[in-house]
Amino acid sequence: MSCDRTANWTAIDFLSGTWEGQEITNYIKIQSYPGALTPHSTDHLLNQIDTANRTSTIDSAGVVIDESFFVLLDETHLSLSGTDQTIDWAFDTDPLPAGLEPIFDSLRILFSGEQTFDIQLLNRKECVLYFDTIVPVYYAGSLVNVELRHTQYWKK
Amino acid sequence: MVKKTLRLLCLGLTFSSCFAVHPELQSAKSLKKDERSIGLGIFGGANVLVEIYGIAGVYNYGLTDKLDWSTDGSFSVQASSLNRAFQGFGVNQYNLSSGPKLSVLNNRIALRLPATVTYSTEDIYLSTSPTLLLDVIDEKATLFLRYNRLYERNAIEGYSGDLVFGFNYFLPFYSNKLLLSIQSNGVGLYGGIGLTL
Numbered sequence: 386m387s388c389d390r391t392a393n394w395t396a397i398d399f400l401s402g403t404w405e406g407q408e409i410t411n412y413i414k415i416q417s418y419p420g421a422l423t424p425h426s427t428d429h430l431l432n433q434i435d436t437a438n439r440t441s442t443i444d445s446a447g448v449v450i451d452e453s454f455f456v457l458l459d460e461t462h463l464s465l466s467g468t469d470q471t472i473d474w475a476f477d478t479d480p481l482p483a484g485l486e487p488i489f490d491s492l493r494i495l496f497s498g499e500q501t502f503d504i505q506l507l508n509r510k511e512c513v514l515y516f517d518t519i520v521p522v523y524y525a526g527s528l529v530n531v532e533l534r535h536t537q538y539w540k541k
Numbered sequence: 542m543v544k545k546t547l548r549l550l551c552l553g554l555t556f557s558s559c560f561a562v563h564p565e566l567q568s569a570k571s572l573k574k575d576e577r578s579i580g581l582g583i584f585g586g587a588n589v590l591v592e593i594y595g596i597a598g599v600y601n602y603g604l605t606d607k608l609d610w611s612t613d614g615s616f617s618v619q620a621s622s623l624n625r626a627f628q629g630f631g632v633n634q635y636n637l638s639s640g641p642k643l644s645v646l647n648n649r650i651a652l653r654l655p656a657t658v659t660y661s662t663e664d665i666y667l668s669t670s671p672t673l674l675l676d677v678i679d680e681k682a683t684l685f686l687r688y689n690r691l692y693e694r695n696a697i698e699g700y701s702g703d704l705v706f707g708f709n710y711f712l713p714f715y716s717n718k719l720l721l722s723i724q725s726n727g728v729g730l731y732g733g734i735g736l737t738l
Contacts (some may be wrong), residue, residue: 422632424621
């Protein structure tokens with residue numbers, strides 16, 4: 386029987402391995418008005434974090450649906466270079482009304498770039514990543530600021 | 542198809558209907574001058590996106606035999622479950638409303654006109670919450686209708702407030718001080734239990 390000694394582990398040691406999805410919450414506020422919390426289960430996802438190659442690979446039922454590269458900026462910040470696919474598993478867009486689609490078009494562009502996540506919790510068993518941003522969205526001819534607060538919860 | 546359409550409609554409304562779903566912990570009846578009353582309760586419920594849990598309280602002071610000053614406050618948290626709320630994945634909201642309550646027609650109908658301050662996700666929202674209370678079934682139950690009107694409109698959906706309608710039933714024991722409440726804002730259903738003192 387082995388026993389991992391984690392006293393000297395740093396964030397990169399904790400990150401390494403396969404994480405099981407638990408939940409992603411997206412809190413969306415439109416120009417400082419009350420927003421909506423849209424939590425959705427991600428228990429069908431696995432996130433394989435390869436710290437040697439600095440990759441994060443998202444797997445759903447044996448199918449790779451996304452891959453991104455990461456840089457651990459410090460012990461509490463992680464930069465992820467995502468792909469266009471991220472929006473598909475990070476948001477449950479299925480029930481959204483068509484009128485809100487411009488918001489998600491803007492978020493797709495955002496997610497194809499690079500995001501810096503706060504590592505809110507990281508230990509042997511749990512990982513909580515968070516980032517927030519304000520996305521300008523053109524809506525009905527005017528510019529509207531949409532604030533996104535995105536939280537990912539993973540477990541080993 | 543119908544279910545999906547309903548879900549779309551609900552989500553569209555839910556996108557901005559998260560305000561003040563707490564129960565009215567009082568009846569339409571006015572206090573006598575200088576009398577005071579307190580109501581305390583817990584509530585919970587769900588809409589298509591999240592579950593909501595909260596506590597609420599109300600304090601009334603009789604200014605005249607027909608006019609009270611009514612103040613209520615509530616704390617609620619939205620999350621996918623109570624467990625997730627305790628884990629910190631929820632969104633907290635605090636409401637404080639204060640204003641006059643005028644009772645008419647032998648105390649069977651009352652109108653509250655409070656100003657409301659809401660604090661959530663580091664933002665403050667100002668609104669007014671006119672509330673109609675109607676005592677029915679020999680004062681054993683109270684119907685209420687509350688419109689929370691924000692001072693500003695939402696840019697995308699044109700949202701400026703939401704309506705909560707509900708029903709209090711005063712249970713026939715403990716001197717009718719224990720009440721059950723059911724309320725809805727059209728996109729979710731919420732219930733609570735309270736004690737009036």
